[in-house]
Amino acid sequence: MDLTAAQQVLKKNFGFDDFRPGQRSVLEHVLAGDNSLAIMPTGGGKSLCYQIPAMLFEGITVVVSPLISLMKDQVDALNDSGIPATFINSSLEWPDIRERLSALRRGDYRLLYVAPERLDSAGFIQALAQLPIDLLAVDEAHCISQWGHDFRPSYLALSTAIEQLPTHPQVLALTATATEQVARDICQQLQIDPQNEVNTGFARDNLDLTVVKDQDTDRYILDYLEVNQGETGIIYASTRKEVTRLTKLLTSHHIKAAAYHAGLDDEVRQQNQEDFLYDRIQVMVATNAFGMGIDKSNVRFVIHAQVPGTLEAYYQEAGRAGRDGLPSEAILLFHAADLQIQHFFIDQSEMDDEHRQQAYMKLQMMSQYANTQDCLQQFILKYFGEDSEPCGRCSNCQDHRQAQDITEEAQKILSCVVRLRSRFGKGIVAQVLAGANNQRIRDNHLSELSTYGIMRGTSQKTLTTLIDFLTAGGYLQAIGGQYPTLHVSAMGAQVLKGEVTVYRKMAQRVQRLAPVDDGLFQELRAVRHDLAEEQHVPPFVIFSDQSLKAMCEIMPTDDDAFLTVKGVGLSKLTKYGAAFMAVIRANKAD
């Protein structure tokens, strides 16, 4: 298929030279008139797959999207690129909606964004039926499937709505997270021939995955933010209480942070989200209520302070880092105890038994992800049914220290627990190993044990940490309430017999994400910030970080050179070229 016309729109309106391979395949299906399904990772470039056809088709492209809070920004961004678009959702009053509908009938717009809830209304479907709709793009299409992690009942109205449209528009479904089961469900409900499914894979080459186990959450986050000063990111926690606590922690350390969870007033929530989108705050601390489609492109890190309930949810939330393609990080801070919170959520939910069992299994997978010693990226891809090589970038691929073998130490500790006949807690175990001499040891004749003092020279504190590690790893079990006693587990017994080797990762040090930004980049960022405030749009609507970085490299000072910058089309050149080139010229002159 000839994509020349599409290529022209790509250059003129979006400022890009080439399609990504996945976009090319999707466009071929869409322009051939097929119903199709695009599965691409976050940041893969799904939006262009319907925005470009919208410019090429005669009629209107309707985009169904659950991201009401973002519609205005998306529409602003399109208008800014010279593509006439509008939206209709619950934030508008009737007169305004009527006005937009008549403008649509006049042919003033190429794209219309609507919330799925609209499709429940017969009146609205009637209004749509009067429009020349060519294409219906269904964003976040996994919401249609009950097997997905984000099922939305209003999506079920989609197929009925399509049947009622006299133009019988073709359908393009898009999602970043679909297991095979979910993909089948989407195709079936939206009448997409599975042959027209384009799946570019789930790998995110610019996203480095890290799991950090059993480290102090607050310390880690504060260290991370200190090392990565000025970088923007999201910190997820499972409960509102923890979100509030972490937000306080950060603000008390003079970090510009705000909270987002369902318990906040709508107004506060809106304001915090806007502050984040507009780069007025650096860190958003949030529950999973935040982020469905936060397409702020310059999120550099996503830290999960607590483990989420499924790998789908984890990867989707983690994937909000690095949509602009620049190196970014997704870090999971794992404490086995946090699994209990998710367990509780599942226990409390109103799922039927089948779904409940599935939810427990998904949580189990999440826990395996946190505990695997294999490539993290590979683990996730395999979960989505995709084979791959080790990524070479994640914390497991990078962790050459993981070969540290502590089997001998483990055996000493475990045998001491056996000698103590599981009657004591970790304090006494550590004292016996270290060869301490106190009243309790003497009263119980513990110095007569063969394991007494076999780890003399190691501090009791280090020994306690080692015991905690063996407990977390399941080699030891702490049983009982306030003063638990230690017991050797079946796996611990295997260690004693020499059948299992014990490895331990040392504390992970925090590393800086990317080289320090240079001065020009900061100046361009300031220009972008001012323009954004002036026009009441988020900064990334004007230019992505990637475009600013490209300006720093190319240093364009005339229109032709400026047009070669990724993300600069004619419309952006006209609007912003002068302002940015003025700064670049001044820098060249220095």
Ligand code: ADP
């Ligand atoms: P998705 O919806 O799949 O998460 P987007 O459509 O938001 O991704 O695109 C992610 C980023 O990639 C955006 O900053 C977009 O401008 C950029 N992008 C999309 N297509 C291309 C392309 N062909 N060349 C360069 N950049 C692109």
Ligand code: ZN
């Ligand atoms: Zn890896």
